[in-house]
Amino acid sequence: MTLFETVFSGNDAVYGLTENAINAAIEQHGADKAISFPDTAYSLPCYYAVTGVKVATLGELKEALGVVKTLMTREMKTHDVFMSGVATALCAEFIEVLKYIDGATPYEAPCAGHVPDAIIRELGVPLVTGDIPGVAVILGSAPTTEEGVALVKSYQAQGILVTLVGGIIDQVEEAGMKTGANVRVIPLGKDVTAVIHVVSIALRAALIFGNVKPGDAASLMTYTKDRVPAFVNAFAPLDDVIVACGAGAIALGFPVITNQEGVSEVPKSLICQPDVEKFNATSLEARDIKIKITNIDIPVAYASAFEGEIIRRGDMQVEFDGSRVDCAELVHTVEASEIEDHKITVVGPEVDEMELGSKNSIAYVVKVAGRSMQPDFEPVIERKFHNYINCIEGVYHTGQRDMQRIRISKDAFAAGFRIKHIGEVLYASVKNEFDAVVDKCEVVIYTDPAECTRIRHEVAIPTFNKRDDRLKNLTDESVDVYYSCILCQAFSPSHVCVVTPERLGLCGAVSWLDAKATNELDPNGPCQVITKERCIDERIGEYEDVNEAVRKLSQGALEDVSLYSIMEKPMTSCGCFECICGIEPFSNGVVIANREYAGMTPLGMTFPEMASMTGGGVQTPGFMGHGKHFIGSKKFMKAEGGIERIVWMPKELKEFVADRLNETAKELYGIENFTDMIGDETIATDPEELVGFLTEKGHPALSMEPMM
Ligand code: SF4
Numbered sequence: 001m002t003l004f005e006t007v008f009s010g011n012d013a014v015y016g017l018t019e020n021a022i023n024a025a026i027e028q029h030g031a032d033k034a035i036s037f038p039d040t041a042y043s044l045p046c047y048y049a050v051t052g053v054k055v056a057t058l059g060e061l062k063e064a065l066g067v068v069k070t071l072m073t074r075e076m077k078t079h080d081v082f083m084s085g086v087a088t089a090l091c092a093e094f095i096e097v098l099k100y101i102d103g104a105t106p107y108e109a110p111c112a113g114h115v116p117d118a119i120i121r122e123l124g125v126p127l128v129t130g131d132i133p134g135v136a137v138i139l140g141s142a143p144t145t146e147e148g149v150a151l152v153k154s155y156q157a158q159g160i161l162v163t164l165v166g167g168i169i170d171q172v173e174e175a176g177m178k179t180g181a182n183v184r185v186i187p188l189g190k191d192v193t194a195v196i197h198v199v200s201i202a203l204r205a206a207l208i209f210g211n212v213k214p215g216d217a218a219s220l221m222t223y224t225k226d227r228v229p230a231f232v233n234a235f236a237p238l239d240d241v242i243v244a245c246g247a248g249a250i251a252l253g254f255p256v257i258t259n260q261e262g263v264s265e266v267p268k269s270l271i272c273q274p275d276v277e278k279f280n281a282t283s284l285e286a287r288d289i290k291i292k293i294t295n296i297d298i299p300v301a302y303a304s305a306f307e308g309e310i311i312r313r314g315d316m317q318v319e320f321d322g323s324r325v326d327c328a329e330l331v332h333t334v335e336a337s338e339i340e341d342h343k344i345t346v347v348g349p350e351v352d353e354m355e356l357g358s359k360n361s362i363a364y365v366v367k368v369a370g371r372s373m374q375p376d377f378e379p380v381i382e383r384k385f386h387n388y389i390n391c392i393e394g395v396y397h398t399g400q401r402d403m404q405r406i407r408i409s410k411d412a413f414a415a416g417f418r419i420k421h422i423g424e425v426l427y428a429s430v431k432n433e434f435d436a437v438v439d440k441c442e443v444v445i446y447t448d449p450a451e452c453t454r455i456r457h458e459v460a461i462p463t464f465n466k467r468d469d470r471l472k473n474l475t476d477e478s479v480d481v482y483y484s485c486i487l488c489q490a491f492s493p494s495h496v497c498v499v500t501p502e503r504l505g506l507c508g509a510v511s512w513l514d515a516k517a518t519n520e521l522d523p524n525g526p527c528q529v530i531t532k533e534r535c536i537d538e539r540i541g542e543y544e545d546v547n548e549a550v551r552k553l554s555q556g557a558l559e560d561v562s563l564y565s566i567m568e569k570p571m572t573s574c575g576c577f578e579c580i581c582g583i584e585p586f587s588n589g590v591v592i593a594n595r596e597y598a599g600m601t602p603l604g605m606t607f608p609e610m611a612s613m614t615g616g617g618v619q620t621p622g623f624m625g626h627g628k629h630f631i632g633s634k635k636f637m638k639a640e641g642g643i644e645r646i647v648w649m650p651k652e653l654k655e656f657v658a659d660r661l662n663e664t665a666k667e668l669y670g671i672e673n674f675t676d677m678i679g680d681e682t683i684a685t686d687p688e689e690l691v692g693f694l695t696e697k698g699h700p701a702l703s704m705e706p707m708m
């Protein structure tokens with residue numbers, strides 16, 4: 001059989017299965033039975049992305065299958081093969097959605113099945129920063145468990161997000177490897193149709209970040225080809241169905257690498273690599289993925305994939321806990337003559353001298369010197385420690401400043417990992433990432449309890465206090481320039497964030513200080529200076545300078561943006577926002593939902609549904625993506641009356657922002673404990689009940705001018 005015939009035959013086989021499955025489901029449940037994937041605003045995401053049609057019932061699914069059939073043309077042309085590949089993928093999505101009928105949970109650990117919108121949004125920033133340099137789809141069983149596991153680990157060590165389908169899942173499990181989104185190895189499912197769940201991620205990325213219109217199949221394929229760095233590794237033996245799925249992957253621009261001998265290769269798209277050990281290199285080359293290498297001299301692995309790894313009490317050798325004993329982490333700017341580059345000193349006992357399972361003190365001071373170093377960059381560097389230390393395999397870090405907590409696992413200890421290696425990691429990472437400002441770096445790590453107490457109380461806390469004062473005085477009025485951030489243009493080609501002291505980037509990861517440091521480190525990089533000399537309208541925060549910058553940086557897609565309004569020329573969203581805020585007409589206020597919130601809001605929409613109202617770098621008055629810290633800002637929709645408009649937030653978010661929000665409300669309006677007036681899911685998710693609650697509390701939004 002030729003490659004074409006194989007694809008057609010695989011496509012026909014899957015189509016037949018799908019048709020039977022849908023008919024059987026209709027017979028059992030009736031054509032009106034509702035169908036959907038959980039936690040997505042995009043219906044059946046692949047079918048919706050390709051056709052622009054949402055499918056909500058079994059009857060509609062059957063109609064949709066008729067549309068799929070029209071893609072299955074049988075001329076011996078490349079186009080026909082690609083379309084049959086796409087048709088196969090869509091059939092797979094139909095088969096998969098049937099598994100979710102009646103709210104069933106067809107996948108159990110370790111398999112994930114359908115991936116929620118919120119996770120895709122979370123992946124936005126690491127994908128644009130290159131922290132996740134690519135997405136691997138591994139299909140089938142490796143020739144041996146060892147080879148399979150080695151391949152998965154090789155990608156993991158590069159930070160690549162790995163998804164698994166079929167036999168490889170058992171192999172990884174057999175080897176006892178930890179899996180899950182937190183270590184960037186996601187088993188999807190054992191049936192080949194489960195591969196659709198990763199295709200669904202790629203296509204939703206186009207809708208969420210790329211402003212691709214559902215139904216615009218050509219733009220969709222251009223987007224995935226140019227912007228989603230995915231590729232497929234398919235193990236022999238390949239059957240017709242897998243080959244047909246592979247044709248779908250290739251249509252989206254994802255190369256397929258296989259060890260199946262005798263396949264007819266297509267340059268850069270279908271590649272035979274008989275040696276599984278070389279899959280990694282061949283794949284990266286085919287997809288043009290470059291890996292940033294940080295060589296750090298430590299006895300365990302170091303990769304961003306380990307960032308989310310959790311170390312349980314029973315698995316830990318020792319822990320350090322700033323909430324119980326004196327701890328601190330600090331960057332300290334000194335004169336170059338005062339330090340020796342790459343010197344690492346441990347003052348106090350090493351892990352060997354600590355009792356198994358004990359709680360200990362730790363304080364590390366990273367001394368840096370450099371001509372372009374500014375004290376303003378200290379907190380920027382310091383905040384990265386969390387990420388640096390977490391990337392160590394077998395080491396876990398949470399918190400910051402003097403409240404950090406670190407666990408070292410028994411495995412890491414057995415491999416030879418010691419306190420001094422934390423110093424190595426901090427040194428190498430700081431020098432690597434901040435080379436433009438840090439010329440010399442020395443690390444002192446204290447584990448001696450008395451020294452930790454001294455460092456914490458006499459050095460660290462006074463420094464933190466000084467910084468906090470500086471931050472408090474840092475307002476939009478007190479600075480001469482703002483910064484743009486266009487990192488997310490990798491996925492949202494026309495999106496621009498304007499970052500000001502009182503309005504951080506909507507991803508929550510880029511404050512004005514971060515943007516300033518980024519600009520200093522890389523003057524031609526993602527963050528550019530924006531002057532603010534020509535104010536057009538103070539009320540909504542519109543500047544001619546900002547408009548000019550935005551016009552230029554969006555390549556003309558955006559005309560003008562305001563900094564402080566959600567209704568008039570609001571800032572755009574890419575898609576990776578921490579929160580989404582939308583107007584609530586009954587109460588005359590706004591509802592905010594955070595990405596982690598899975599429930600319903602008084603708008604009758606969930607977070608994914610609210611989030612789908614905006615994104616892709618377009619302006620959508622009435623809906624705005626923003627960072628969590630923006631909620632307590634005096635500039636939060638100042639044009640519409642400010643934070644007084646907030647009528648509802650999920651409880652968890654409310655608690656998270658309470659201190660700052662209450663402080664701002666007191667200062668601006670003299671309201672005490674403002675958060676007590678704000679509804680949450682335990683109070684009401686119905687707009688009328690919410691208004692009842694707000695009335696009872698005398699919420700100020702009720703008597704404000706209408707927003708629309
Ligand atoms: Fe993306 Fe804006 Fe965050 Fe920059 S500040 S990374 S553009 S969301």
Ligand code: NI
Pocket residue numbers: 326453457
């Ligand atoms: Ni103390």
Ligand code: NI
Pocket residue numbers: 124125488507574575576577
């Ligand atoms: Ni983004």
